[in-house]
Amino acid sequence: MDTQVDIELHLLVDAIYLKYHYDFRRYAPASLKRRLTAALAPFNCHSFSQLQDRVLHEPGIFPALLDFLTVPVSEMFRDPGYFRSLRQTVVPMLRTYPSLKVWVAGCGTGEEVYSLAILLREEGLLPRTLIYATDINPHTLQKASAGVYDVERIAGFTEAHRKSGGNSSLSDYYTAAYGRAVFDRSLREHIVFSDHSLATDSVFAEVQLISCRNVLIYFNGDLQDRAVGLFRESLCRKGFLGIGSKETLRFSSHSDSFGELARDERIYQKLP
């Protein structure tokens, strides 16, 4: 039986969907509840019902709440082994295509997108590649598209890039000034940032590689199935899918459609 708090949470999420068409109804309940609970104090609310009232009646509240609801910042080359494995197992096959399309789904503030763009540049593939970077939060998309990061984070990015098998220096790709590092326009020329929801939108392009890391963990089983279904539909014949290092297609209704290409790094290939 649902507790009082769970009932209020349910109503809040329904209200958000009905009013703003952002669909959190099939997000994984435990972490969704934790995020919304963390939002109560900053919005001066003592219950989800009160927050619901503010979301419905005050125009500025929802965009601010969206920042609490969506995936936080990541790091460039998070899990260097994943990127090393992309280089070793996926890149040789990507070379066989005359032009490439890559989809980074749930790109957040862009760290993963720039990591992939740099990797493709190093492998000589970026000039013929178009990367679609999508997210549901316009605010983070704007940040991702700016490609500006605190300079204090760069040391960690540089170390991870080196471990990922990078054959150039990360400093080749950004300009540091006034405590900020601005990533190169020549990378951004190959990236299209766009609003897209894995919960409500459909497929928009045929792509050879999809990277969607630590996004599916926020979805319940049904929504994971929907998202992976979109990926299957979007991928070309024998296309590649990379997910987070603790995510798995093992429990997905689409698990039969994918083969494990790099088991530990969670890189899959669509079966013909």
Next chain:
Amino acid sequence: MIYQQAIAPEALRARIECVVIGASAGGVEALAELLPALPATFRPSLLIVLHLPRDRPSLLVDIFAKRCARPVREADDKEPLEPGTVYFAPPDYHMLVEKDRQIALSADAPVHFSRPSIDVLFESAADVYGERLLGIILTGGNEDGAAGLYGIHQAGGVTVVQQPDSAKVPLMVVSALQRGPADFVLTLPEIAQLLGALA
């Protein structure tokens, strides 16, 4: 030393469906006393958050799988919780429990500078299991876990804190004791005995 005589260890046997453990500095040694002592008939799911350096692959499963009579795994997202199985939170992810008895992972911001955080696991498990949960705070130099253990107490669960004198680093257990009441304050051999009763 048992604070609340009202709960007899034998009564826990029928009641406890899940056990959660949180530990930080000194935790590997403490778990090396507890996990090998688990009986082959141990019944609850056992979920563990141990603070570790985030950029290194965890060796916990390698270390403990051979020394434990029950299966030991590093949790994957959406993994169904099985009875009598030990799950470690993976490095750099929070581990939570869903009402349908699945693991849920999150990459949300660290809590008390920690990801995984003990509070995050304990609070979500308290929500799911209520009085059928037993939470244990072990050695550590961090305040993570105190709020979570209090959450377990408020949800009607059973709370266990390692006796501060016996903890390698006592800050975490002292913080937990300051935050809320513990049903049991025990040494490691006593905790091993309590867990052994959940068979």
